[in-house]
Amino acid sequence: MNTKDQVAKGLMLPIMEAFYTIQGEGRFTGHPAYFIRLGGCDVGCVWCDVKESWEAGKWPVLSIEQIVKEGLNHPGRLVVITGGEPLMYDLGPLTKMLKEKGFTTNIETSGAHPFSGDFDWVCFSPKKFKKPHPSIYEQANELKVVVFHKSDFDFAEEHAALVNSSCEKRLQPEWSKAEKFTPIIIDYVKNHPTWNISLQTHKFMDIP
Numbered sequence: 001m002n003t004k005d006q007v008a009k010g011l012m013l014p015i016m017e018a019f020y021t022i023q024g025e026g027r028f029t030g031h032p033a034y035f036i037r038l039g040g041c042d043v044g045c046v047w048c049d050v051k052e053s054w055e056a057g058k059w060p061v062l063s064i065e066q067i068v069k070e071g072l073n074h075p076g077r078l079v080v081i082t083g084g085e086p087l088m089y090d091l092g093p094l095t096k097m098l099k100e101k102g103f104t105t106n107i108e109t110s111g112a113h114p115f116s117g118d119f120d121w122v123c124f125s126p127k128k129f130k131k132p133h134p135s136i137y138e139q140a141n142e143l144k145v146v147v148f149h150k151s152d153f154d155f156a157e158e159h160a161a162l163v164n165s166s167c168e169k170r171l172q173p174e175w176s177k178a179e180k181f182t183p184i185i186i187d188y189v190k191n192h193p194t195w196n197i198s199l200q201t202h203k204f205m206d207i208p
């Protein structure tokens with residue numbers, strides 16, 4: 001099978017980087033985790049903090065065996081699949097292999113493509129720039145909305161109405177606008193207590 005067909009089947013994937021760090025955001029903030037950052041994204045967020053990931057063709061294509069083997073070199077068994085937009089690929093084979101090796105599987109996604117894979121925790125961060133695929137709403141364990149503009153509070157509530165009632169809801173200040181929006185988010189959460197705050201704590205700790 002050629003590389004293109006293997007990528008289409010999720011047996012090989014473009015990898016921008018893979019690194020062992022501390023989860024900086026959301027429900028598992030502070031937990032050590034192995035991050036697998038897949039190359040390729042077609043969502044186009046103006047404030048994206050990893051724009052260099054967007055072009056899939058820039059990144060080496062590795063077999064899922066190679067990706068999992070590298071993850072096993074670290075002591076932690078929490079893996080976070082991110083990107084780029086990881087749901088551009090069929091994540092079934094990779095997550096099956098990770099789980100067979102004892103990993104707990106988390107994903108960071110905009111939900112802009114059909115859901116795939118076997119995940120223990122799905123962090124859904126919807127974007128105005130490309131509408132989420134309907135398959136994400138029943139999968140999301142956490143809704144994490146980035147606040148870049150005051151209209152993002154309404155956008156957050158629109159998505160909150162579509163996820164399961166057990167889905168945890170977080171607001172995360174866009175990094176460059178954090179000084180302006182963090183106090184506004186604090187007030188919002190105090191007045192709308194079903195919401196929590198997520199900060200990009202890895203940026204404060206100056207780690208990947």
Ligand SMILES: C[S@@+](CC[C@H](N)C(=O)[O-])C[C@H]1O[C@@H](n2cnc3c(N)ncnc32)[C@H](O)[C@@H]1O
Binds near residue numbers: 110200
């Ligand atoms: C780089 S994205 C990759 C995964 C997926 N494409 C997504 O957007 O969920 C990882 C997380 O970082 C968030 N993010 C990206 N740029 C950000 C920024 N400038 N400030 C705050 N959060 C940001 C995204 O919303 C997402 O929750």
Ligand SMILES: Nc1nc2[nH]cc(C(=O)O)c2c(=O)[nH]1
Binds near residue numbers: 023024202
């Ligand atoms: N430490 C750390 N935590 C993160 N949580 C989500 C991230 C991402 O880019 O998906 C991320 C990241 O890039 N680094």
Ligand code: SF4
Binds near residue numbers: 049051053085
């Ligand atoms: S969906 Fe994620 S990776 Fe893609 S542009 Fe937006 S923040 Fe960046």
Ligand SMILES: [Mg+2]
Binds near residue numbers: 049050
């Ligand atoms: Mg990041």
